[in-house]
Amino acid sequence: MVVLETVLDATWEHIILVYTTLFVSILISIPLAFGALYSKKLEFLIMKFANLVQAVPSFAVVAIMVPFLGIGFTPALVAIMLRALLPIIKNTYIGLSNVDPALIDYAEGVGLSQWQIHRHIRLPNAYPAMFAGIKFAGILANSIAVLTAFIGSGGLGEIIFQGLIGYNTNTLLAGAIPAIMLAILIDTSFSILEKKVTPGHSSK
Amino acid sequence: MQTERLFDRIESIQFKGITKKYGEGFAVKELDLEIIGGELLILIGPSGSGKTTTLRMINRMIEQDEGSVTINGIDTKDADPVRLRRNIGYVIQNIGLFPHMTIRENIGLVPKIEKQNKKDIEERVKTLLDFVSLPPEMFMNRYPKQLSGGQQQRVGLARAMAMDPPLFLMDEPFGALDPILRKQLQKEFLKIKNEINRTIVFVTHDIEEALVLGDRIAIMDQGELVQVGPPEELIFNPANELVADIVDNQRKFKHMDTLKVKDLMSPFEDKYVLEAKMEACDAVDEMTDRDLETAFVFEGDELLGQVEIVDLMKCRDRGEKLSELAKPIKTFQPMDSVAFALSEMKNSGEYLAIVMNSKHPVGILVSDEVLLKLI
Numbered sequence: 059m060v061v062l063e064t065v066l067d068a069t070w071e072h073i074i075l076v077y078t079t080l081f082v083s084i085l086i087s088i089p090l091a092f093g094a095l096y097s098k099k100l101e102f103l104i105m106k107f108a109n110l111v112q113a114v115p116s117f118a119v120v121a122i123m124v125p126f127l128g129i130g131f132t133p134a135l136v137a138i139m140l141r142a143l144l145p146i147i148k149n150t151y152i153g154l155s156n157v158d159p160a161l162i163d164y165a166e167g168v169g170l171s172q173w174q175i176h177r178h179i180r181l182p183n184a185y186p187a188m189f190a191g192i193k194f195a196g197i198l199a200n201s202i203a204v205l206t207a208f209i210g211s212g213g214l215g216e217i218i219f220q221g222l223i224g225y226n227t228n229t230l231l232a233g234a235i236p237a238i239m240l241a242i243l244i245d246t247s248f249s250i251l252e253k254k255v256t257p258g259h260s261s262k
Numbered sequence: 263m264q265t266e267r268l269f270d271r272i273e274s275i276q277f278k279g280i281t282k283k284y285g286e287g288f289a290v291k292e293l294d295l296e297i298i299g300g301e302l303l304i305l306i307g308p309s310g311s312g313k314t315t316t317l318r319m320i321n322r323m324i325e326q327d328e329g330s331v332t333i334n335g336i337d338t339k340d341a342d343p344v345r346l347r348r349n350i351g352y353v354i355q356n357i358g359l360f361p362h363m364t365i366r367e368n369i370g371l372v373p374k375i376e377k378q379n380k381k382d383i384e385e386r387v388k389t390l391l392d393f394v395s396l397p398p399e400m401f402m403n404r405y406p407k408q409l410s411g412g413q414q415q416r417v418g419l420a421r422a423m424a425m426d427p428p429l430f431l432m433d434e435p436f437g438a439l440d441p442i443l444r445k446q447l448q449k450e451f452l453k454i455k456n457e458i459n460r461t462i463v464f465v466t467h468d469i470e471e472a473l474v475l476g477d478r479i480a481i482m483d484q485g486e487l488v489q490v491g492p493p494e495e496l497i498f499n500p501a502n503e504l505v506a507d508i509v510d511n512q513r514k515f516k517h518m519d520t521l522k523v524k525d526l527m528s529p530f531e532d533k534y535v536l537e538a539k540m541e542a543c544d545a546v547d548e549m550t551d552r553d554l555e556t557a558f559v560f561e562g563d564e565l566l567g568q569v570e571i572v573d574l575m576k577c578r579d580r581g582e583k584l585s586e587l588a589k590p591i592k593t594f595q596p597m598d599s600v601a602f603a604l605s606e607m608k609n610s611g612e613y614l615a616i617v618m619n620s621k622h623p624v625g626i627l628v629s630d631e632v633l634l635k636l637i
Contacts, residue, residue, distance in 0.1 A: 164358035167323055167431075168372050169265075169347030178371065182362040256362065 065217065069236045072213035075131070075206070076199045076244065079138040083146050083195060086139075091150035092176065104151065108144035116141060116198075120205045134211030138202045142195040149191025153184025182256065189252040196244035204237055214240075265376060268341055268349045269334050271428045272299040272461040275320065279329035282315055282485075289315045291485040293329070302455060302462040304472040306508070307482035313465045316482070317431055320463060321347050333429075348372065351422030351430040351460075355437045357414050359406035359421070365391070366402040369421045376425070390420040395450070395572045410553040412443050412571075419454070430462045436471065442528060442614075445628050446555040448474055449613060469508055470630065473497075481505050523603050524596035527617045527625030534558050534626070538566055538585035542574045545584055549574070556614060559588040563621055567591050568614065593618045594627060604629060 094101040111119075120137045127133035157180050165175045207215025214233045221230025275297040282289040290312040297303045305313040318324040319331055322343045331338045338346060359368050367374075369390060370383040378386075388398040394416040406414055415435065422430060436444045436451075448471060455462065455475070466472055472479050473493045480490040481504070489501035500506035533552045536545055538561035549557055549571045559566040567588030574587065592615040594603045607615055607629045617625035 158358075160354060160356050160358045161360060163323075164352065164354055167321060167347060167352040167354070168350075169344040170372075170375065171344065174375055178375075179360060185362075 065232050068214050068217050072203055075203050075211055075213055079135050079142055079199050080196055083139050083142045087146040087150055090147050091154055094151045095154055104147055108148045111144055116202050117205055124209055129210035131211055133209055134206035137206055138199045141202055142199045145195045146191045150184055150188045153187030154180045157183045185256040189248055193245050193248050197241055200241050200244055265345050265348045268345055273334045274298055276332045280326045281328040282326050288485040293487055295487055299461050301477040304476035304479040305465045306472045311482040312485040313482050314433055317433055317463055317465050321350050349427055351427040353418050353422045353432040353435045355434040357418040359414055361406055364403050364405055365417050369424050373424055390423055394420045397575050410550045411439055412555050415447055428460055430460055432464045434465055442628055443555055521600040523594050523598045523600055523617055523627055526600055527627045530623045530625050535560050536584055540584050542582050546574050559584045591616055
């Protein structure tokens with residue numbers, strides 16, 4: 059039998075792990091995506107790496123952390139990040155590079171600097187693609203965060219594995235149901251944020 | 263940081279020995295051209311003639327290989343491109359309104375970057391929208407995709423005026439619009455042009471547009487300037503075959519006497535029809551959706567007249583019916599002669615007429631200023 063307190067603690071750990079990873083991933087992704095606009099080489103590397111990492115089973119990525127970083131929160135964070143980073147970079151890059159060239163041309167023509175074009179034109183135009191990437195990464199992070207319980211990250215995975223090992227359906231559900239609800243929370247929270255920052259795309 | 267202005271008015275812009283190569287070919291070859299302050303100079307020519315390249319060398323979007331461009335005696339090579347461009351109004355063919363910004367933000371973007379204060383920007387945006395006949399309270403907070411093509415083009419014009427520049431560069435601003443809409447915006451642009459009295463360099467491939475709008479017209483071909491002069495000079499003293507060909511306008515006016523209204527009219531479409539009982543404010547939305555500047559009001563089969571969106575927006579709140587607002591419009595028969603129809607329209611100062619086949623509208627006749635000049 060699991061106590062409510064244990065479930066709440068595990069859920070909290072899970073949330074912290076997922077959102078921290080997403081936050082760090084976004085911070086790393088945006089400069090890299092901008093970098094890819096300038097360097098064909100970087101763009102090539104990112105796209106190749108993105109497809110490669112997608113092909114590796116998540117559990118293998120988690121397991122491979124142990125010999126290098128040991129166990130605990132940090133290796134778990136790195137493992138999740140490896141999977142979460144690329145959908146964000148890839149989508150952000152696609153969003154940034156798919157801006158109508160006429161808009162960029164116009165912006166240069168009225169004397170906007172490169173930085174101002176990034177800030178006022180490219181980035182806002184990339185938001186829809188970017189948020190699609192972040193939401194996808196969020197769902198991915200949430201499910202891998204279950205697996206990282208194996209390498210000592212804590213979180214809901216711990217309860218789920220307990221339930222599996224002891225053939226205890228109640229325990230298993232006590233871990234699985236909050237994990238499913240978290241997936242919905244993550245998607246909704248970023249949808250709300252998206253509406254806040256991109257008013258133009260939501261109206262009509 | 264507010265950018266200091268490079269010039270407050272244009273005395274002259276001079277191209278001296280300008281050459282621009284693309285690979286082996288020449289985009290522009292040894293061009294000498296002077297643009298006089300206060301005039302509207304048209305650059306026209308077939309595609310690949312170098313007209314857009316020439317335009318874009320003024321704001322240094324393209325850098326020449328040889329020669330110099332000077333504005334008021336200042337070589338543009340010595341000017342900071344950002345400062346130069348902030349001093350020049352820019353309008354491009356596909357308008358290029360930013361889809362993620364409201365109309366207010368679109369017009370106010372450069373002033374905002376120039377750190378002007380919010381209140382001044384707001385005032386400026388309102389003044390400019392009024393100036394291009396878009397009621398600010400109705401349009402300021404809309405997004406570009408909620409506007410018709412004609413309205414977007416007006417916003418493009420307002421946006422170019424945001425910094426009150428002494429010089430405008432316009433690259434086929436009406437190129438993407440259908441002929442009737444284009445005619446109407448040209449007419450309005452002519453009014454605006456006379457009011458602001460600025461130097462304008464205007465690229466087009468439409469000779470009628472050039473003849474209507476241009477103070478002087480520069481004809482280019484394969485990177486070279488063929489002839490430059492006021493419209494009459496090009497018509498009566500063309501420098502060569504090509505100029506004669508371009509200006510001759512498909513030899514329309516050689517057959518003036520034999521041309522019938524049906525040869526020149528545009529087909530009538532159902533989208534131009536509005537019901538007499540419709541209220542003005544509904545009509546504005548309807549016309550925005552249908553991308554119309556003018557519509558024709560019918561009561562059943564009977565033509566009551568025409569309404570223009572610009573007028574309807576002014577009386578938006580009074581809930582008037584279109585039947586009360588419709589202005590009379592001339593009608594002609596398909597077999598009437600063009601000379602007759604155009605002189606009738608010229609006399610009444612109208613530029614649109616409906617062509618009726620007994621009781622049914624079959625076409626729209628747009629007055630042709632080029633032909634009018636010859637009557």
